[in-house]
Amino acid sequence: MIAADRELDARGLNCPLPILKAKKALAEMHSGQTLKVVATDAGSVRDFQAFAKQTGNLLVHQETAGGDFISVLKRR
Numbered sequence: 001m002i003a004a005d006r007e008l009d010a011r012g013l014n015c016p017l018p019i020l021k022a023k024k025a026l027a028e029m030h031s032g033q034t035l036k037v038v039a040t041d042a043g044s045v046r047d048f049q050a051f052a053k054q055t056g057n058l059l060v061h062q063e064t065a066g067g068d069f070i071s072v073l074k075r076r
Helices: 017-027 044-055
Strands: 006-010 034-039 058-065 068-074
Touching: 006 017, 017 034, 017 044, 017 068, 034 044, 044 058, 044 068
Parallel strands: 006 034
Antiparallel strands: 034 068, 058 068
């Protein structure tokens, strides 16, 4: 697993809340820092792929661990 500068626990939240919370967290971070988001919403996998394309932030890693969907984003 990739180490991240900050971790966001979005377990139990449904779309669009994981994306909105990630957007807020990324806005508070410096360029080049990484944010690890742990969600239980299966839709978050494709949501974070689309979010990265739309915002210019880099989606550096995604994985599924049990019931958790983990996405790591790098701040643009």
